[in-house]
Amino acid sequence: MTESPSGQGLALAPRPVPGPVPAWAFPAGTEGGVPGGGPATLRCDLPGRRLAAVRLVLDAGAGREPEGRDGVATLTARALLEGTEPGGGTALTAAFERLGASLYASADLTALRIALDVPVTRLGPALELLSSVVREPALADSDVRRLVRERLEEIAQEDADPGTRAMRELRAVMFPGEARASRPTGGTPSSVDALQGADVRGFYGSAVPGEATAVVAGDLSGIDADGALNAALQGWATSGQPLPTPDSVRPTAGPRIVVVDRPGSVQTYLGLGHGVPNRAHPDWPLLAVASHVLGGGLTSRLNAVLREEKGYTYGVRAGLLRLRHCALFITQGAVHTEVTADAVADALTELRGVVSRGVDAKECGDSVRALADRAPAEYETARAVAAELADAAANGLGADYPRRYLDAVRAATPDEVARAYAEHVDPEALTVIAVGDAEQIREPLEKLGYATVTVSAAEPAADAG
Numbered sequence: 415m416t417e418s419p420s421g422q423g424l425a426l427a428p429r430p431v432p433g434p435v436p437a438w439a440f441p442a443g444t445e446g447g448v449p450g451g452g453p454a455t456l457r458c459d460l461p462g463r464r465l466a467a468v469r470l471v472l473d474a475g476a477g478r479e480p481e482g483r484d485g486v487a488t489l490t491a492r493a494l495l496e497g498t499e500p501g502g503g504t505a506l507t508a509a510f511e512r513l514g515a516s517l518y519a520s521a522d523l524t525a526l527r528i529a530l531d532v533p534v535t536r537l538g539p540a541l542e543l544l545s546s547v548v549r550e551p552a553l554a555d556s557d558v559r560r561l562v563r564e565r566l567e568e569i570a571q572e573d574a575d576p577g578t579r580a581m582r583e584l585r586a587v588m589f590p591g592e593a594r595a596s597r598p599t600g601g602t603p604s605s606v607d608a609l610q611g612a613d614v615r616g617f618y619g620s621a622v623p624g625e626a627t628a629v630v631a632g633d634l635s636g637i638d639a640d641g642a643l644n645a646a647l648q649g650w651a652t653s654g655q656p657l658p659t660p661d662s663v664r665p666t667a668g669p670r671i672v673v674v675d676r677p678g679s680v681q682t683y684l685g686l687g688h689g690v691p692n693r694a695h696p697d698w699p700l701l702a703v704a705s706h707v708l709g710g711g712l713t714s715r716l717n718a719v720l721r722e723e724k725g726y727t728y729g730v731r732a733g734l735l736r737l738r739h740c741a742l743f744i745t746q747g748a749v750h751t752e753v754t755a756d757a758v759a760d761a762l763t764e765l766r767g768v769v770s771r772g773v774d775a776k777e778c779g780d781s782v783r784a785l786a787d788r789a790p791a792e793y794e795t796a797r798a799v800a801a802e803l804a805d806a807a808a809n810g811l812g813a814d815y816p817r818r819y820l821d822a823v824r825a826a827t828p829d830e831v832a833r834a835y836a837e838h839v840d841p842e843a844l845t846v847i848a849v850g851d852a853e854q855i856r857e858p859l860e861k862l863g864y865a866t867v868t869v870s871a872a873e874p875a876a877d878a879g
Contacts, residue, residue: 438790440817441799443629446640448647453626455643456803456813459634460796466537466632466639467796468530468544469804474621475524476599477660477738484594485565485601486609486617487521492561493553493614494519494528498546500554506547515540517547523599523660524738525808526621531797534632538642545646553618555611565606569598576676576683576849580746583674583847583870584685588742593663595737619654623647627807631800662739665689667843669865671758675852682754682850686745686761690838693736693811699822700834701734701743706781707773707831708732708764709745713780715764716745726750726757738809743839751850755858758846762864766841772832786823 443458453470476487495517497506510517515532528548532540572578582598589596600606628647630639667689690701709716709732716730730747745765749757793799793816806815848855852869860867 440789440793440802440820441631442817443631443803443813445813448623448628448644448650450648451624452644452647452650453623453628454807455640456627456629456807457634457639457643458629458631458796458799458803460631460799461633461635463632463796464534465796466532466534466630466634467800468532468537468541469629469800470528470530470544470548471627471629471804471808472526472528472621472623473625473808474526474617474657475522475660475808477523477594478657479594479617480658482605483609483613483617484597484605486613487526488600489558489561489565489606489609490553490614490618491519491521491526491528492565493557494547494551494618496552496554496557498550498552500552500556502552503557509543510540513540513543515543517544521599523595527804527808529797529801534634534637537630537632537637537639538645541642541646545650548647549650551618553611553615558609558611558614562606562609565600566603569600569603569606572598576679576681576748577746579674580683580685580847580849581744583672583849584687584742584744584845587670587672587847588665588687588689588845590663590666593661595663595665616654617657619652620657621652621654622656623650623652627804629800629804629807631803632796660738664740665742667840668845669843671846671848671859671862671865671867673852673856673859673867673869674847674849675869675871676849677851677853679849679851680751681748682751682757682848682855683748684746684754684758684761685847685849686758686765687845687847688743688839688843690734690741690743692739692741693809693815693819696822697834697838698734698741699819700826700831701838702785703778703781703823703826703831704768704773704835704839705732705734705743706785707777708768710781710784715767715777716747716761719760719764720747720749720757724753724756724760726753726760730761736809751854754848754850754855755862758848758859758864759862762841762844765839765844768832768839769836769841773828773835775828778826778828778831782823782826786820789820 443456446455479486496503513536518529586596720726726749727747732745735742802816
């Protein structure tokens with residue numbers, strides 16, 4: 415900012431004009447394997463990321479639980495965090511904290527996942543500690559009994575959340591009863607309450623290390639990450655009975671409307687779902703763009719109508735639920751009870767609109783940029799990179815999948831996005847779940863004429879005592 419030559423005031427410098435977004439590609443990894451039939455490995459060097467992220471994924475998700483043992487995968491993940499001695503969770507946490515490290519474990523339908531975050535300079539000692547956990551976990555009866563009680567309390571809390579209840583009902587209705595995906599990933603009150611330490615030990619003992627993948631990401635310059643992984647995991651073996659093969663049952667189509675009764679509720683939580691192919695299908699990136707067009711932000715089609723124009727809701731989301739053998743396109747959000755049927759009608763209109771009028775260039779471009787241009791920030795940390803690589807490995811997609819996905823998103827065109835949506839999502843065959851006061855919302859939903867309305871009573875809270 416300088417004085418103008420005429421002396422009439424200050425001359426302002428031109429406003430900076432943003433340039434093009436720099437090219438960015440998802441970090442590549444180097445594939446390997448632990449000698450002697452151990453886990454596959456993937457090393458991803460991220461200069462400047464001084465926190466290393468290790469992700470170990472075992473092919474032992476809830477989808478491979480023995481019959482009648484729903485929830486054992488989740489309990490196994492939590493029992494691993496107790497370490498090598500009964501009641502040793504606090505001591506194990508302290509041991510990792512002395513290294514500046516953190517250990518987590520979880521299970522979903524696809525995999526049992528163990529996560530370790532540690533400064534790169536202490537990767538070796540942290541992996542040694544992890545080695546003791548995966549090789550010789552206590553999985554003690556006393557710990558399992560306590561974890562069962564905690565899980566029952568957690569289920570009761572989940573039952574009280576209408577969003578969780580809606581998504582649980584959506585899966586239960588869309589998948590036939592024999593499909594593991596139709597039942598809660600973490601088990602039901604009855605299945606969890608019946609689990610014993612022997613069930614947890616048997617399940618973990620049947621996981622095959624040779625079917626696992628270990629990912630390490632971070633600034634690995636000058637660090638023998640492969641050697642550290644080999645030392646930690648070589649010779650690790652289990653000897654249990656083979657786990658059941660996961661099923662590949664597909665979701666069934668609607669139309670149908672199911673009301674989960676919550677008497678007195680002042681809001682209705684809505685979930686609308688339809689089965690779509692899994693991430694291995696070439697149309698998955700196009701469906702991701704279509705989902706963003708519909709419900710990926712406050713300017714999306716659904717929010718423009720239901721939130722901004724009608725004031726029915728604080729926000730609606732649309733997205734894709736990842737499963738191994740398939741996926742679900744889901745629209746969800748809470749609306750005021752008295753406008754439940756109107757909100758469903760308007761949502762159906764917008765979902766039909768992609769088929770009837772397509773996708774325009776601006777909203778396609780905005781969605782592509784939102785999904786692809788945010789990737790550098792979304793995957794800034796070693797944690798995020800390692801988690802994405804591990805998830806791709808767990809689902810058999812290959813180490814280059816995140817890069818291929820982003821490239822396909824950037825290449826999406828309006829016509830192709832509309833074509834993929836119309837091919838895989840039939841707006842006349844949706845499953846609609848409404849968690850709310852059935853006395854107030856059933857009749858208006860029936861008057862829509864979309865599908866027969868059935869009412870399901872809300873499940874009573876589990877006895878967590």
